[in-house]
Amino acid sequence: MDFTHSELQTMLADSIGKFIDNEYDFDTRQTYAGSERGFSDDVWATFAELGWTALPFAEEDGGIGGDAVDLMVLMQNIARGLVVEPYLANVVLAGGVLGRAANEAQKAQWLYPLIAGDLQATLAFVEPQSRYDVTDIATTAARSGGDWILNGSKGLVPNGGTADLVVVPARTSGQPGDTAGITLFAVPGDTRGLQRTAYATFDGLRAAEIAFDGVRVPADHVLGEVDAGFAALDATIDDATLAVCAEAVGLMQALTNKTVEYAKQREQFGVPIGTFQALQHRMVDMLMSCEKAQSALIWAVLARAGSGDDVKRAISTIKYLVGSVGQKVGEEAVQIHGGMGVTWELDVAHQFKRLTAINRQFGNADWHLDRLAT
Amino acid sequence: MHVTFSDAELAFQDEVRSFFRDEYPDDIREVADAGAGIEPEVQIRWQKILHEKGWAAPNWPVEYGGTGWTPVQKYIYAREEGFANAPTIVPFGLNMVGPVIYTFGSDEQKQRFLPDILASNVWWAQGYSEPGAGSDLASLKTRADLVGDHYVVNGTKTWTTLGQYADWIFCLVRTSSDVARRQEGISFLLVDMNTPGISVKPIVLLDGTHEVNEIHFEDAEVPVENLVGEEGKGWTYGKVLLQHERTNSANTFRSAYRLRKLREQAARSVRGATPLAEDRNFMRRLADAEAHLKSLEYIELRTLASVASGKAPGPESSFLKLIGTEIGQQIDALYMDAAGYYALPYRPATSIGEGGETRTALRYFNQRKTTIYAGSNEVQRNIIAKHVLGL
Numbered sequence: 193m194d195f196t197h198s199e200l201q202t203m204l205a206d207s208i209g210k211f212i213d214n215e216y217d218f219d220t221r222q223t224y225a226g227s228e229r230g231f232s233d234d235v236w237a238t239f240a241e242l243g244w245t246a247l248p249f250a251e252e253d254g255g256i257g258g259d260a261v262d263l264m265v266l267m268q269n270i271a272r273g274l275v276v277e278p279y280l281a282n283v284v285l286a287g288g289v290l291g292r293a294a295n296e297a298q299k300a301q302w303l304y305p306l307i308a309g310d311l312q313a314t315l316a317f318v319e320p321q322s323r324y325d326v327t328d329i330a331t332t333a334a335r336s337g338g339d340w341i342l343n344g345s346k347g348l349v350p351n352g353g354t355a356d357l358v359v360v361p362a363r364t365s366g367q368p369g370d371t372a373g374i375t376l377f378a379v380p381g382d383t384r385g386l387q388r389t390a391y392a393t394f395d396g397l398r399a400a401e402i403a404f405d406g407v408r409v410p411a412d413h414v415l416g417e418v419d420a421g422f423a424a425l426d427a428t429i430d431d432a433t434l435a436v437c438a439e440a441v442g443l444m445q446a447l448t449n450k451t452v453e454y455a456k457q458r459e460q461f462g463v464p465i466g467t468f469q470a471l472q473h474r475m476v477d478m479l480m481s482c483e484k485a486q487s488a489l490i491w492a493v494l495a496r497a498g499s500g501d502d503v504k505r506a507i508s509t510i511k512y513l514v515g516s517v518g519q520k521v522g523e524e525a526v527q528i529h530g531g532m533g534v535t536w537e538l539d540v541a542h543q544f545k546r547l548t549a550i551n552r553q554f555g556n557a558d559w560h561l562d563r564l565a566t
Numbered sequence: 567m568h569v570t571f572s573d574a575e576l577a578f579q580d581e582v583r584s585f586f587r588d589e590y591p592d593d594i595r596e597v598a599d600a601g602a603g604i605e606p607e608v609q610i611r612w613q614k615i616l617h618e619k620g621w622a623a624p625n626w627p628v629e630y631g632g633t634g635w636t637p638v639q640k641y642i643y644a645r646e647e648g649f650a651n652a653p654t655i656v657p658f659g660l661n662m663v664g665p666v667i668y669t670f671g672s673d674e675q676k677q678r679f680l681p682d683i684l685a686s687n688v689w690w691a692q693g694y695s696e697p698g699a700g701s702d703l704a705s706l707k708t709r710a711d712l713v714g715d716h717y718v719v720n721g722t723k724t725w726t727t728l729g730q731y732a733d734w735i736f737c738l739v740r741t742s743s744d745v746a747r748r749q750e751g752i753s754f755l756l757v758d759m760n761t762p763g764i765s766v767k768p769i770v771l772l773d774g775t776h777e778v779n780e781i782h783f784e785d786a787e788v789p790v791e792n793l794v795g796e797e798g799k800g801w802t803y804g805k806v807l808l809q810h811e812r813t814n815s816a817n818t819f820r821s822a823y824r825l826r827k828l829r830e831q832a833a834r835s836v837r838g839a840t841p842l843a844e845d846r847n848f849m850r851r852l853a854d855a856e857a858h859l860k861s862l863e864y865i866e867l868r869t870l871a872s873v874a875s876g877k878a879p880g881p882e883s884s885f886l887k888l889i890g891t892e893i894g895q896q897i898d899a900l901y902m903d904a905a906g907y908y909a910l911p912y913r914p915a916t917s918i919g920e921g922g923e924t925r926t927a928l929r930y931f932n933q934r935k936t937t938i939y940a941g942s943n944e945v946q947r948n949i950i951a952k953h954v955l956g957l
Contacts, residue, residue: 193568193569193570193571193638193867193870193871193874194567194568194871195567195867195868195871195872196567196875197567198567201567261567452955452956452957455957456956456957466957467957469948469951472947472948472951472955472957473944473947473948473951475951475955475957476947476950476951476954476955477947479950479954479955480885480888480889483861483865483885483889484858484861484862484865484889485861487861487862487863487864487865487867487868488857488860488861488864490567490864490868491860491861491863491864494567494568494569499568499569499570509856509857509860509861512853512854512857513857513858513861516854561850561853561854561857562846562850564850564853564856564857565846565849565850565852565853566849
């Protein structure tokens, strides 16, 4: 038994920590979030230079071969800077599918540039009606000569407005809800008939609704086997769920630390508000929630990395905790910060909003508790 | 990062598992699994079986008859004991006063008391709380005045668990009132319950059990050689003991055992009713308890890994007590809801309901104590606020 960091994990945590301390303060983050693309291409180039974009990919693909534990360390540290660069959309989601399903030619075309930091990609895994069921895919793909024709709508596609490549799960047979009959397509963002409506989300990130109106995609853009895309999609969603859980736990810890520090400084009635027992006990409960979430997260990433425990159960457990006690940590942080907590000016509000966004993604607390209850 | 045990640890786990399978007596297992109380004679019989095996005192050093186990071995043992649902050791001798005596006591005290504690020959009780000193333990008023070669003890101790069976009691007493801090002037005394001037008055708890007592001391004379360590240092010794008490109160594996049983029970029909597994609300609450318990299990493992790597256990004992007791009570409430109407019959003379249904309420009420004793959970929050958050 050992919960210490490996050499790689220590190096990752150190380099991300230094990067955020030196190059990514809150004002800088806000500037990037408010820019036209919603993130910094220069920062993305730095991510690639430092090797972070290579982390989860196999060594034979030019990756580092990191596992779920390594990804946890990266995401938890990134959380502290409220990083807006699309690591989740690009590396974890689109990269996850490409790494699993793409053939050698496809990897050369899309995955290697993605790892090098030269390609922005995303995965369109949500549909307007699907809520949290990734098998509820109504978007269709039908054969037409040697090509495929895609019709349908995808929603909340992360980084969807700027992505050069959109990975699209579409239904090639069966009904929405079936795991069979899902095929994965690599669709360049400038393909005719692909219409994007880009917007900001409340956490300062970007997303898009994407409509596919008779979009023609050549057969060599199918990733993996026709009708058999679910396994790669499902595994990728699992990785992404754990990644946002790690980010959420990092946010919970940052929010708790900031709240405790604030309570030590802020004086009312002639004393620091941290001397009030009513607030002390609430901050202790915030800390207990952080301890619980960190612990369940470690259980879950170890399960994902092959400890032998039930992976789906572990993922739903941590996502449920993050969505329930984690959300409460965010609400308490705002409450204890008082008036300052509800201003745009303070990073606390933005950490709270990112945490809140995560709790609407990849299944909310209710959805995961339902999975655990059966 | 990994959670696998070494080969040696796995071999040890097999040994412990076989022991609980083969040498844990069936008659005790039946009583324990039914959720009924364990009689004192039965409790002693079980503790003597553990003593013969050499496993009575996992926490003690080898030189005093302990196991010499590593932190991981202790954890494995506690886990197997929990999974077997075997009775927990009555803690007052083996887990509480024993460590105080071998850490702070004289050689004479060690020779005199430790062997009988180890062999469960002597039943010990704890004399900490007083009617006016609960969570605020340092306000205790029981006095011990040195007169010649003995202390004269006057005062009242309360909430003395199973004190009606006790041969001996260890007490925190005030030996000096002329102190700068209330934590000073407190001493740690070992008292023979047969001493003239001691009387035991039962306190019946809300579940109807006689589990705790009030102990009165009226000019009870205690030989000065029964003072542990230095006069006036009792608070320091007592805190060591409380840390042992809290670490043991996470109860992770007993809670895991109870949740597993509840899930099995929910899958069955009881008295022809629709199985609870089809009750969405109930199953969601069960799953919530499981999620929190799993996180507690990993908090405990992380604490264990830190202790195993040589770090001293710190305020984590408060984390474990706080979270462990809250989850325990959450599970008790689930059992009550599973029993429904059949939680109501109070100690029926003939068997009513199925399984332990009519005992679920007794446990629910009895276990309210867990968030109150060993430093109430509010006191634990104060400790964490001060020592971890620095507030």
